[in-house]
Amino acid sequence: GKSGYDHYMLKEINEQPHALRECLRGRPRELDASIEIDELEGLERPERVHFVACGTSYHAALYGARLFREQGIQTNTFLASEYDVDAIPVDEGTLVVGVTQSGETADTLGALRAANRIGAETLSVTNVVGCSAARETDYVMYIRAGPEIGVAATKTFASQQVALAMLSRALTGACSSAFIKALRALPDQVQSILDTSQAATVADEYVDADAYFFIGRGYNAPVALEGALKMKEITYKHAEGFPAGELKHGPLALVTERTPVFSMLTGDSNAEKMLGNVREVESRGAPIVAVTDVPAQVATHADHVLEIPNTHRLFAPILANIQLQLVSYWVANQLGRSIDKPRNLAKSVTVE
Numbered sequence: 001g002k003s004g005y006d007h008y009m010l011k012e013i014n015e016q017p018h019a020l021r022e023c024l025r026g027r028p029r030e031l032d033a034s035i036e037i038d039e040l041e042g043l044e045r046p047e048r049v050h051f052v053a054c055g056t057s058y059h060a061a062l063y064g065a066r067l068f069r070e071q072g073i074q075t076n077t078f079l080a081s082e083y084d085v086d087a088i089p090v091d092e093g094t095l096v097v098g099v100t101q102s103g104e105t106a107d108t109l110g111a112l113r114a115a116n117r118i119g120a121e122t123l124s125v126t127n128v129v130g131c132s133a134a135r136e137t138d139y140v141m142y143i144r145a146g147p148e149i150g151v152a153a154t155k156t157f158a159s160q161q162v163a164l165a166m167l168s169r170a171l172t173g174a175c176s177s178a179f180i181k182a183l184r185a186l187p188d189q190v191q192s193i194l195d196t197s198q199a200a201t202v203a204d205e206y207v208d209a210d211a212y213f214f215i216g217r218g219y220n221a222p223v224a225l226e227g228a229l230k231m232k233e234i235t236y237k238h239a240e241g242f243p244a245g246e247l248k249h250g251p252l253a254l255v256t257e258r259t260p261v262f263s264m265l266t267g268d269s270n271a272e273k274m275l276g277n278v279r280e281v282e283s284r285g286a287p288i289v290a291v292t293d294v295p296a297q298v299a300t301h302a303d304h305v306l307e308i309p310n311t312h313r314l315f316a317p318i319l320a321n322i323q324l325q326l327v328s329y330w331v332a333n334q335l336g337r338s339i340d341k342p343r344n345l346a347k348s349v350t351v352e
């Protein structure tokens, strides 16, 4: 059941601290600052990585791919439906990673099967024990989020991000005690966001907006895409997500005083450039909602602040996304939408 929540989506958003604890269980090793993923024994550092995924899982893959690249591994991310092994160099040195909550998404299975045929090593990162993806790949890593009933992926996205962060370290051996400490802190930090979030107030304020924009740079860019997808999926309202630098190359033309812009302003190296992008939309009169771990520094640029706790620079996007999930949920709730089963959508998409 929904354990007293109005919707599975809200229940699952609230289950994230537990889901993340499960994902972490037994994997980070404090003693030698390493990450061990038992089920991946024998899998070595790959020469190249291709991620294949759809929807929310694709956004998690975009985030994961950046982590791999930072470790010096040549990494690309593909929408599974666009993966074409005849056109893209794939060989035995390539690890093809299917990120799929259900493990039954036809597009993702198709991409993994093509990779298998060509002789690449394959790995699925999934939530469902014994799913098709798990059965058909050489290796499987479980994200252990527990069953997700709501069509909108929420807790599984956070768990995918954490799983991929661990995977990037497990396969490269490059970890640090700061990384592990920050990972371990995430479940409690997510809980503190759930306990204090002002997302419902922000949702009330902007429920009548014409459209919602989401912007972020670097590790936050995939979360901007995910914020917009979630908003569209459950509110049926127009939403767009961008790497913030792209705004001025076109989408800025859509921004008016009726377009709230959710801006991921976390205290990383892109803060200056992000503030520049925020100024671009501010000067068009757009309301700014800052999702930030440095509220004092951004307060003058924001109409609303959704605060997240301070974390490792790589994990701020995981926390920022929790606030975005809540905003979408409360907007959809205000609008009386069918939150757990949005029109036209299915939990797992088994046709190509």
Ligand code: M6R
Pocket (backbone or CB within 6 Å): 054, 055, 056, 057, 058, 099, 100, 101, 102, 103, 104, 105, 108, 151, 152, 153, 154, 230, 233, 347, 348, 349
């Ligand atoms: O089960 P999968 O992770 O392979 O599903 C992929 C997408 O269909 C899925 O993430 C979809 O985008 C969600 N409904 C988004 O909330």
